[in-house]
Amino acid sequence: xxxxxxxxxxxxxxxxxxxxxxxxxxxxxxxxxxxxxxxxxxxxxxxxxxxxxxxxxxxxxxxxxxxxxxxxxxxxxxxxxxxxxxxxxxxxxxxxxxxxxxxxxxxxxxxxxxxxxxxxxxxxxxxxxxxxxxxxxxxxxxxxxxxxxxxxxxxxxxxxxxxxxxxxxxxxxxxxxxxxxxxxxxxxxxxxxxxxxxxxxxxxxxxxxxxxxxxxxxxxxxxxxxxxxxxxxxxxxxxxxxxxxxxxxxxxxxxxxxxxxxxxxxxxxxxxxxxxxxxxxxxxxxxxxxxxxxxxxxxxxxxxxxxxxxxxxxxxxxxxxxxxxxxxxxxxxxxxxxxxxxxxxxxxxxxxxxxxxxxxxxxxxxxxxxxxxxxxxxxxxxxxxxxxxxxxxxxxxxxxxxxxxxxxxxxxxxxxxxxxxxxxxxxxxxxxxxxxxxxxx
Amino acid sequence: xxxxxxxxxxxxxxxxxxxxxxxxxxxxxxxxxxxxxxxxxxxxxxxxxxxxxxxxxxxxxxxxxxxxxxxxxxxxxxxxxxxxxxxxxxxxxxxxxxxxxxxxxxxxxxxxxxxxxxxxxxxxxxxxxxxxxxxxxxxxxxxxxxxxxxxxxxxxxxxxxxxxxxxxxxxxxxxxxxxxxxxxxxxxxxxxxxxxxxxxxxxxxxxxxxxxxxxxxxxxxxxxxxxxxxxxxxxxxxxxxxxxxxxxxxxxxxxxxxxxx
Ligand code: SF4
Ligand code: SF4
Numbered sequence: 001x002x003x004x005x006x007x008x009x010x011x012x013x014x015x016x017x018x019x020x021x022x023x024x025x026x027x028x029x030x031x032x033x034x035x036x037x038x039x040x041x042x043x044x045x046x047x048x049x050x051x052x053x054x055x056x057x058x059x060x061x062x063x064x065x066x067x068x069x070x071x072x073x074x075x076x077x078x079x080x081x082x083x084x085x086x087x088x089x090x091x092x093x094x095x096x097x098x099x100x101x102x103x104x105x106x107x108x109x110x111x112x113x114x115x116x117x118x119x120x121x122x123x124x125x126x127x128x129x130x131x132x133x134x135x136x137x138x139x140x141x142x143x144x145x146x147x148x149x150x151x152x153x154x155x156x157x158x159x160x161x162x163x164x165x166x167x168x169x170x171x172x173x174x175x176x177x178x179x180x181x182x183x184x185x186x187x188x189x190x191x192x193x194x195x196x197x198x199x200x201x202x203x204x205x206x207x208x209x210x211x212x213x214x215x216x217x218x219x220x221x222x223x224x225x226x227x228x229x230x231x232x233x234x235x236x237x238x239x240x241x242x243x244x245x246x247x248x249x250x251x252x253x254x255x256x257x258x259x260x261x262x263x264x265x266x267x268x269x270x271x272x273x274x275x276x277x278x279x280x281x282x283x284x285x286x287x288x289x290x291x292x293x294x295x296x297x298x299x300x301x302x303x304x305x306x307x308x309x310x311x312x313x314x315x316x317x318x319x320x321x322x323x324x325x326x327x328x329x330x331x332x333x334x335x336x337x338x339x340x341x342x343x344x345x346x347x348x349x350x351x352x353x354x355x356x357x358x359x360x361x362x363x364x365x366x367x368x369x370x371x372x373x374x375x376x377x378x379x380x381x382x383x384x385x386x387x388x389x390x391x392x393x394x395x396x397x398x399x400x401x402x403x404x405x406x407x408x409x410x411x412x413x414x415x416x417x418x419x420x421x422x423x424x425x426x427x428x429x430x431x432x433x434x435x436x437x438x439x440x441x
Numbered sequence: 442x443x444x445x446x447x448x449x450x451x452x453x454x455x456x457x458x459x460x461x462x463x464x465x466x467x468x469x470x471x472x473x474x475x476x477x478x479x480x481x482x483x484x485x486x487x488x489x490x491x492x493x494x495x496x497x498x499x500x501x502x503x504x505x506x507x508x509x510x511x512x513x514x515x516x517x518x519x520x521x522x523x524x525x526x527x528x529x530x531x532x533x534x535x536x537x538x539x540x541x542x543x544x545x546x547x548x549x550x551x552x553x554x555x556x557x558x559x560x561x562x563x564x565x566x567x568x569x570x571x572x573x574x575x576x577x578x579x580x581x582x583x584x585x586x587x588x589x590x591x592x593x594x595x596x597x598x599x600x601x602x603x604x605x606x607x608x609x610x611x612x613x614x615x616x617x618x619x620x621x622x623x624x625x626x627x628x629x630x631x632x633x634x635x636x637x638x639x640x641x642x643x644x645x646x647x648x649x650x651x652x653x654x655x656x657x658x659x660x661x662x663x664x665x666x667x668x669x670x671x672x673x674x675x676x677x678x679x680x681x682x683x684x685x686x687x688x689x690x691x692x693x694x695x696x697x698x699x700x701x702x
Contacts, residue, residue, distance in 0.1 A: 060624075244545075244546040244598075245596075245597050245598075246542040246543075246545075246546040246547070246593060246597040246598055247546040247547050247550075248506055248507070248547065250547070250550040250551070251511045251515075254511045254512055254515050255515050255519070255551065257512075257515075258512065258515040258516055258519055259519060261516075262516075262519055262520065262523075264519060264523070280511065281509065308624065308626075310626055310627040310629060310646045310649070310650075311640070311642070311646070313626075313646075313649060314629075314642050314643060314644040314645065314646050314648075314649050315642035315643030315644060316639070316640045316641070316642040317640065317641070317642075318640070371640050371641070374637075374640055375639075375640040375642075376632050377592070377627045377629060377630070377631040377632045377634050377646070378507050378592075378631050378632030379592040379596065379627035379631055379632070380592060380596045380597050381592075381596065381624075381626075381627065383596075384596050384623055384624075397507065397509065400507075400508060400509030401509040401511060402509075403509060404508060404509035404510045405509065405510070405511060405512070410508065410509065411508075411637045413636060413637035413638060414508050414510075414633060414636060414637055417504060417505075417508075417633070417636040418505060418508075418510055418513050421500050421502070421504075421505055421513050421516075421517060422513055422516060425498075425499030425500055425517060425520075426465045426468070426469060426499070426500050427465045427466075427500050427504055427636065428465065428469055430469050432469075433496055434463075434468045434469070434495060434496050434498060435446065435468070435493065435495035435496050436468075437468060437474045437477060437478065438444040438481075438493070438495075440474075440478070441442045441443075441444060441478055441481060441482075
């Protein structure tokens, strides 16, 4: 009875706290600008199925893909066992599905056990890749400190989860004369031969409680971790942009302004827009789209984008992964400041602090340097590489737009190019006619 | 050979089968002009009726847009759309993947809707339908050629096979670089990098790519983009290999090996 009460209390508290954290993330994502979701829903579901559920993009690198798949499938299937733990925990029963399912129960748990072993192998391999082999893409500047620890913590939690599962199952088997017949634990239960029933029961309870407590810890750890991708990969692939990759988002205000200048008819010319006060492009989370922020929260920090970025490969400061991580960090910073309700962060100090009334004197440019955004060749290698369909290029281009259009700054060498484009209609200022070449034919 | 402008054609009441969009590089850059001329020669040989905009053509605006300057982009793009629509243009071919991408993917939002093909796609079609006939034992037969995917034709627009099938018609030996197709490495020119100095780093991107191309042992590097052409050429030169390894556009390779009546 005490165990039941304790379970309900702990489950309630940890679920409640997790919900609060997830709502905050939702709020932070919605700090970004509204962006209509255009395009075919069927194609969106196809993306979710192939890319998120089917892990399609992972398989461009075979070894990590297979290892990751072990952990992923084990994780998904363990939810069946988790369901039982919940029912048992609340009702105070023991292995409630066993009498109902019989042989099939043995099959399901055995299946989970096999996957758990594979997941353990994968986890150890991943720990080795990060800490012993030191695979380069996990040790770039943006991975120093928390991101590096974060990845390791998660892997340790995995080991703990698996350890507790086998402690629980093997001790339980030993107590019940191996009647469950679990395929892996049957080899482990002999370890406990000669152990008294009382102690076995304690061991089984430690396994049971250990497992579920790690699950609760994991759930509350997710909002602070790159492991949020296990949830957000799904909405993120669903909402991924379907427009042609080469199409930069049109800017209708500027298009209409230029149409006016050229004396062209302007369609749906609604209210006159005052161009002087408009800000173009993005300098902060508020001027990115919510999808850009969702991207940032979905990032697995795997570095596949950076490992194929031509700028990064040749020693430039740009790293698409860092851009994405910076956006998340900035969104978190704004979220935390909003939570303080402190009007020192308000634009209008007389009004309560809110997303619309926020000004902390900082922007994304405090995280991302000009040098970084200037180095991008817009090659789309990062976009192609991302296993969860994040687009690191889009925010880079929005920052460039802000720099040029709102600040009138940017690399000085671009000025002559802009000038000759405007004045001569060509990227270079040329003294000959555009069609001069044809006289040489 | 006579290349007509749309203005000349319209004056005679003629309509070409296709508009050849030459682009800034193809019009002004000495190296890219050779590609322009080679491509015109091919079209002329197969008797395809085509025209250019000539002096009425302007930069598509791609480098301005990617640099962040939407004003300049719109200025040029809207005028181009005006001109193209004024001539009732339906089909466009271009030898520049940046022009190709902008015309195809970005002009529709500005009211310009055309069927746009890259010259590698048109060349593939001309070869497949037998309009372009290759010489027996052409110049490149058996030679080792490596093909550099431009970002804007490959990864951005998903065209990987057309240029390779064009190269296959040369009867040459196509060797792929380590990074190719979806994984192809940029030459370093895109996103208006062509028009500014590199940001501080260890190495220029075109050098990295040229080294990879040279590692294949191919004597010819084939490209499909005027900017890649320059970048790869510079990279090869930096490695002092310009006498052994040539950088060519697909059109130049074809014009050299096709049957000219
Ligand atoms: S698009 Fe820009 S950031 Fe992305 S890989 Fe290419 S150069 Fe790097
Ligand atoms: S953006 Fe995508 S590819 Fe880059 S680190 Fe994040 S998840 Fe990996």
